[in-house]
Amino acid sequence: MAQDSSPGSPASSSFLRVLRRRLWLIALCALLVPAAVVAYSLAQTKEYRASATLLAQQSGPSSLLSGTSSQVSSTDQDRQAATDLSLAALPVVAARTASRLGIAPGDVASRVALAPVGTSDLTTVSATDTSPVVAATLANAYADELVRLRRASAIDDVHQAQAAVDARLSAINGRLAVLQRIRHRGPRRVRSQHAAEGRALAGERDQLLQRQGDLGSLASATTGNVELAQRADAPSTPISPKPRRNGLIGLGLGVVLGIALALLFEMLDRRLHDPAELGQLVDLPVLGAIPRSRALAEPPGLAGLPVAESQAFHMLRTSLRYYNDNRDLGSVLITSAGPRDGKTTVAWNLAAVSARAGERVLLLEADLRQPSLADRCRVETDRGVTDVLRGTASFAEVVNEVVVAGQRNGSSAPCTLDVIVAGTGNDGIAGLIESPGMDHLIRLAQELYDLVVIDTPPMSVVPDAIPLMTKVGGVIVVTRLGRTTRDAVSFLTSQLGHIGAPALGTVVNGITRQDGYYGAMYGGAARPRAGEAPEPSLAHH
Helix, strand or coil, X not given: CCCCCCCCCHHHHHHHHHHHHCHHHHHHHHHHHHHHHHHHHHHCCCEEEEEEEEEECCCCHHHHHHCCCCCCCHHHHHHHHHHHHHHHCCHHHHHHHHHHHCCCHHHHHHHEEEXXXXXXXXXXXXXXXXXXXXXXXXXXXXXXXXXXXXXXXXHHHHHHHHHHHHHHHHHHHHHHHHHHHHHHHCCHHHHHHHHHHHHHHHHHXXXXXXXXXXXXXXXXXXXCCEEEEECCCCCCCCCECCHHHHHHHHHHHHHHHHHHHHHHHHHHCCECCCHHHHHHHCCCCEEEEEECCCHHHCCCCCCCCCHHHHHHHHHHHHHHHHHCCCCCCCEEEEEECCCCCCHHHHHHHHHHHHHHCCCCEEEEECCCCCCCHHHHXXXXXXXXXXXXXXXXXXXXXXXXXXXXXXXXXXXXXXXXXXXXXXXXXXXXXXXXXXXXXXXXXXXXXXXXXXXXXEECCCCCCCCCCHHHHCCCCEEEEEEECCCCEXXXXXXXXXXXXXXXXXXXXXXXXXXXXXXCHHHHHHCXXXXXXXXXXXXXXXXXX
């Protein structure tokens, strides 16, 4: 079945998103291409074109010789016009013009063009040169030489006609002389027969004498059926280059090139740019959409997040509660396809909004190779998970109470959550994660808290998260638009399927207002204006 590309269809919407995402490339091409075309045009030498106009006549001396009418059919006129145009383009005209101006015949042929004016008897002689005066001079010289050549050719035709008339007159006069002698000396019957012939020859002689006179007049007045109707004037504006026209053409080409490059880059780019692409790669629901925000990159503090960012994590928590309404999750493992996808940010803020909703929450750092929670949460102790697993500290000794923004529901006391950081030492990390002690730690945490949020390393970096996935209530995969690749997401979800992990869904990080999920996932919440109270969070409902 053909893919629907009508306006509003998924295909057209995806195409528009691609164009919007690569708008910088299209704008760059739309700027650089016409700029380059205009710069190239301005660097070219200016050329001017001057045009002279010739008028062709459709009668000639042949009609005087043959005695036919000067009226010709439209077919004959078209044939004559084509013949005149061909004759005008003969090399002899260019050679005569070149000789007159002192230039090479090839230069004349390359710079002069002939063209009929519609269906009329007019023909334009156009000459092109870098000098407007030279262009006009060349056009007029070519037209003059053409008129002269045609006049000389017409005069030759008249002279040939005169010679034919003279020869015929000479033959008639000779025959009349013979008949005159026969009339005086011959028998009566013969004289009678030749008298009629003489009268006919005398009549023909009179016609030829009249025609001889007409041809004589024509020889002095003929123009060769071509005359110069209008001389060429020096043009004031060049015909090339045309920077404005070329710039507009370059603009169109630049836009087309930009769109083509945008589609090509989109095909070659393996990164996720659209939340809808996740649905084509994995069979998991999108649980939350996190906006791209500088506030999320900062360490957590008492001030909390702006409204839009806070609502995004409230929506994530709500999605988890209603999606898993039939069972108690107890613990959630947060992982990602690659580094810097924002999994730790998601883990912290999910734990924070759950704590503000009145739940007892523990944030457990299982990213033992690249720990960051101690600095992020401003925890002063370094002891944590590894110390418990090695038996150098108890569970209670590594729990750190961290104040989060806001107040716990139904209480005036500050809202807090417990955090266990990675701990000291990084020897034998893989063995510690797979040890029975880690199983006991997770079970103990699930017994003591309503929700345990476990932050793990990216799957594409180390496999530390895999042994923990079957020990938690659910797994959340964090992806970041513009960073996470399709291959990494496919590999991660394939791993989840192989080990039978309880995958809950995905969280899309880095959403912008231009993405369709921005308003759909958290109502397009905006920052409160100055003087306005912030909107109540979902935890207060």
